Amino acid sequence: MAWFATPDDVTTRLGASGYLADHATATTTYLAGALEKPLLVEGPAGVGKTELAKAIARTTGAELVRLQCYEGLDEARALYEWNYKKQLLRIQAAGDQSWDATHDDIFTDEFLLTRPLLSAIRRTEPTVLLVDEVDKTDVEVEGLLLEVLSDFQVTIPELGTVVAVRRPLVVLTSNASRELSEALKRRCLYLHLDYPDQQRELEIVLSQVPDLEERIAEQLVATVARLRDLDLKKSPSIAESVDWARTLLALEVRELDDKAVDDTLGVVLKHASDHERAIRELRLRR
Numbered sequence: 001m002a003w004f005a006t007p008d009d010v011t012t013r014l015g016a017s018g019y020l021a022d023h024a025t026a027t028t029t030y031l032a033g034a035l036e037k038p039l040l041v042e043g044p045a046g047v048g049k050t051e052l053a054k055a056i057a058r059t060t061g062a063e064l065v066r067l068q069c070y071e072g073l074d075e076a077r078a079l080y081e082w083n084y085k086k087q088l089l090r091i092q093a094a095g096d097q098s099w100d101a102t103h104d105d106i107f108t109d110e111f112l113l114t115r116p117l118l119s120a121i122r123r124t125e126p127t128v129l130l131v132d133e134v135d136k137t138d139v140e141v142e143g144l145l146l147e148v149l150s151d152f153q154v155t156i157p158e159l160g161t162v163v164a165v166r167r168p169l170v171v172l173t174s175n176a177s178r179e180l181s182e183a184l185k186r187r188c189l190y191l192h193l194d195y196p197d198q199q200r201e202l203e204i205v206l207s208q209v210p211d212l213e214e215r216i217a218e219q220l221v222a223t224v225a226r227l228r229d230l231d232l233k234k235s236p237s238i239a240e241s242v243d244w245a246r247t248l249l250a251l252e253v254r255e256l257d258d259k260a261v262d263d264t265l266g267v268v269l270k271h272a273s274d275h276e277r278a279i280r281e282l283r284l285r286r
């Protein structure tokens, strides 16, 4: 299956599913499908990395298989593990059966617990494999990913090698909390996602909160852009802009003046020190 016809096709179809992609995003996404290469998306929190994978799945009708990475994630959680309890029951039930026969019995598909990587490889229907926040795992998991992503196959000693019948479209995301290995990067197409420009953010906000007055939305994205220029602990992301828009709509705010900002800034900034700083700087520059 061809995932997308052209980069423009990506823009149109992602747009229809609510994801507004810029040119670089559309082009790289197109190439990831056309070249069957994993796509590594790196950038700060809340710029639409995870949502990109979800939107690709939505718009292509593919199933999303998600591997959420975290510290301590291991092969048993990422790839597969044997269902020991069930195997034990089977052994007990086997009674006088020879060990060889029992052994052949308990290392079969029935006793295999497949985790996201193996599930994605085994699926025969179109699949988007999202390996989310890959920078949170240990380096060993990266090695595992490398194996899976280079050959799209998994070897299970007791069962043999499982080769993908249909390659999933793979999206890896990273907040760049650490450098990923060169080997992994080499396997992937790379996309750096950053905060959108004001025009695109305005479109995103209005597409998700269509009832918000355009003038307020403009004031909102301009304020958010100024907040991002401050050196805050945690800059507001697109998700926070959208939350702020919903808040302003719910409160029926007609003008984003100092009072409205004071009353609602907690939706956008989540650190007390950021909050004070922002209030001060926004006043000064008015």
Ligand SMILES: Nc1ncnc2c1ncn2[C@@H]1O[C@H](COP(=O)(O)OP(=O)(O)O)[C@@H](O)[C@H]1O
Residues within 6 Å of the ligand: 018, 019, 020, 021, 044, 045, 046, 047, 048, 049, 050, 051, 052, 173, 204, 238, 239, 242
């Ligand atoms: N290009 C975009 N078009 C539409 N919505 C977007 C876009 N980028 C981000 N968003 C919104 O921002 C939210 C946060 O994005 P998310 O993918 O969770 O961020 P990340 O994974 O980069 O931390 C999403 O739920 C989505 O509503």
Ligand SMILES: [Mg+2]
Residues within 6 Å of the ligand: 046, 049, 050, 051, 132, 173
């Ligand atoms: Mg994410």
